[in-house]
Structures are given as C-alpha cells and as structure tokens.
Amino acid sequence: MSLTHAATRRASRRTGLTAAAGLAALAAGAWWFTDQAPYPYAQRRLLDLQLPFLAKADLDQVLQPRPGERMLEIGPGTGLQTLHIAPQLGTEGRLDIVDIQQEMLDHVMGRAAEKALDVVRPHRADARELPFEDQTFDAVYLVTALGEIPEPGRVLAAAARVLKPGGRLVVGEFFDRHWIPFGRLHRLADTEGLHLTARRGPSVAYLARFRPCAAA
Incomplete structure (x- = not known):
C-alpha cells in the first residue's frame, strides 16, 4: 500500500468517525428537546x-x-x-x-x-x-x-x-x-x-x- 493511499484511508476513517460523532450529538440533542413529561408510555x-x-x-x-x-x-x-x-x-x-x-x-x-x-x-x-x-x-x-x-x-x-x-x-x-x-x-x-x-x-x-x- 502506498503512503498516499494509506493517508487517504486514515483521513476517510477520521471523516467517518467525525460524522458518527456528529450524528450521535444530533440524536442526543433531539432526545433532549423532545423529552416529554410525564414520561411517555411508548418509551417505557x-x-x-x-x-x-x-x-x-x-x-x-x-x-x-x-x-x-x-x-x-x-x-x-x-x-x-x-x-x-x-x-x-x-x-x-x-x-x-x-x-x-x-x-x-x-x-x-x-x-x-x-x-x-x-x-x-x-x-x-x-x-x-x-x-x-x-x-x-x-x-x-x-x-x-x-x-x-x-x-x-x-x-x-x-x-x-x-x-x-x-x-x-x-x-x-x-x-x-x-x-x-x-x-x-x-x-x-x-x-x-x-x-x-x-x-x-x-x-x-x-x-x-x-x-x-x-x-x-
């Protein structure tokens, strides 16, 4: 594997991890702002x-x-x-x-x-x-x-x-x-x-x- 190809793969992994972290943050934010009271039975x-x-x-x-x-x-x-x-x-x-x-x-x-x-x-x-x-x-x-x-x-x-x-x-x-x-x-x-x-x-x-x- 060439150094250029390896660097490209590492960059791609970092991009994927960043995207996953971003999606997790968005999901957490959505949970935070849609959390209801009283706690809905559907989420029991x-x-x-x-x-x-x-x-x-x-x-x-x-x-x-x-x-x-x-x-x-x-x-x-x-x-x-x-x-x-x-x-x-x-x-x-x-x-x-x-x-x-x-x-x-x-x-x-x-x-x-x-x-x-x-x-x-x-x-x-x-x-x-x-x-x-x-x-x-x-x-x-x-x-x-x-x-x-x-x-x-x-x-x-x-x-x-x-x-x-x-x-x-x-x-x-x-x-x-x-x-x-x-x-x-x-x-x-x-x-x-x-x-x-x-x-x-x-x-x-x-x-x-x-x-x-x-x-x-």
Missing part, C-alpha cells in the same frame, strides 16, 4: 434501566424500607423500584403508587400480579393533590419523577402532609431535561419544612432523604 423500556447512584442498593440504603411499613411511591414508571421495595414491606406492609398515567399504573400492577405482590395499591392522581389523609405514610419516595411534575414545591408540600411524624421522604434525581439540581431541591425542601438527613451521589445523580423539621 428505558425506565427499566438502573441509573448510576440510583440503583436498587442505593435506594435501599437511603430509603431503608422495613417490614410492616406503609409507603407511597410517586411516579412508579414501569415498576422498577415498586417491584423491589414491595417485597421488603412484608405481608403486613403496603405500598401505594400514584401516577397521572393509567397505562403506567396498569403496567406496574400487571407486573406486581405476576409476582403475587398483593401489597401494591394503585391510584391515578396528581402528585400535587395526593388523595390521602394527613400523616398516613411511614415513607414517601420519588425516583426521577419530581422534575417531571409542574410545581415541585407543591409536590413536596403534599408529601410532607401525608408523612407520619418522623416519616421520611426520599427524592432521586438524574441529569436530563427535567432534572432538579440538588441545591434547588434543598431550597424547596427547606421552604416546605423538610430537613435533610442523608444524601448519596453527586448533584447530577443523587438520592436525598428528608424528614419533617419538627421530627428531625
């Missing part, structure tokens, strides 16, 4: 991916589920966290799930039925207006859901209202178009009378646990 398969710092073991460490507790999950998606947390509550516990999309609730309940998880109860509702009595839950959690809901401060206020004295709220966020940076979350929580008690992960992918300030 992506919700089963475990994200860095938000894996099941990470959630266990921050949420600390216990047998017999009653918990609330807001925005369960396809049930990645639901199916993991529900068995830890035991037969005496209960996990209520709230979503604005009936398709998501039906999907989760179908998966729960396959695993005989009778402790899961679905509710179609707006997270800003939770349909529960005050001081109902031992814990409330949202993983990559808070940023998709308008007026996140109202969501935190609703969660604080339904928590039992000494209850805990766990919020997980991951960097995307609807991501809430940790600093903003902390300020919103302070406004709603929630005290930070634990955090795991960096600002772009974190889990944070809060308690009502009086209890903390």
Whole structure:
C-alpha cells in the first residue's frame, strides 16, 4: 500500500468517525428537546434501566424500607423500584403508587400480579393533590419523577402532609431535561419544612432523604 493511499484511508476513517460523532450529538440533542413529561408510555423500556447512584442498593440504603411499613411511591414508571421495595414491606406492609398515567399504573400492577405482590395499591392522581389523609405514610419516595411534575414545591408540600411524624421522604434525581439540581431541591425542601438527613451521589445523580423539621 502506498503512503498516499494509506493517508487517504486514515483521513476517510477520521471523516467517518467525525460524522458518527456528529450524528450521535444530533440524536442526543433531539432526545433532549423532545423529552416529554410525564414520561411517555411508548418509551417505557428505558425506565427499566438502573441509573448510576440510583440503583436498587442505593435506594435501599437511603430509603431503608422495613417490614410492616406503609409507603407511597410517586411516579412508579414501569415498576422498577415498586417491584423491589414491595417485597421488603412484608405481608403486613403496603405500598401505594400514584401516577397521572393509567397505562403506567396498569403496567406496574400487571407486573406486581405476576409476582403475587398483593401489597401494591394503585391510584391515578396528581402528585400535587395526593388523595390521602394527613400523616398516613411511614415513607414517601420519588425516583426521577419530581422534575417531571409542574410545581415541585407543591409536590413536596403534599408529601410532607401525608408523612407520619418522623416519616421520611426520599427524592432521586438524574441529569436530563427535567432534572432538579440538588441545591434547588434543598431550597424547596427547606421552604416546605423538610430537613435533610442523608444524601448519596453527586448533584447530577443523587438520592436525598428528608424528614419533617419538627421530627428531625
């Protein structure tokens, strides 16, 4: 092979790599600007991916589920966290799930039925207006859901209202178009009378646990 031909081939490979990188950037940009909230059911398969710092073991460490507790999950998606947390509550516990999309609730309940998880109860509702009595839950959690809901401060206020004295709220966020940076979350929580008690992960992918300030 001549030096000229080899140089031409290297240049061609570089051009191809540059083009591929450009297409990847365009695809990422298209995803960023077309990402919808709430997350569309048609793209549900992506919700089963475990994200860095938000894996099941990470959630266990921050949420600390216990047998017999009653918990609330807001925005369960396809049930990645639901199916993991529900068995830890035991037969005496209960996990209520709230979503604005009936398709998501039906999907989760179908998966729960396959695993005989009778402790899961679905509710179609707006997270800003939770349909529960005050001081109902031992814990409330949202993983990559808070940023998709308008007026996140109202969501935190609703969660604080339904928590039992000494209850805990766990919020997980991951960097995307609807991501809430940790600093903003902390300020919103302070406004709603929630005290930070634990955090795991960096600002772009974190889990944070809060308690009502009086209890903390």
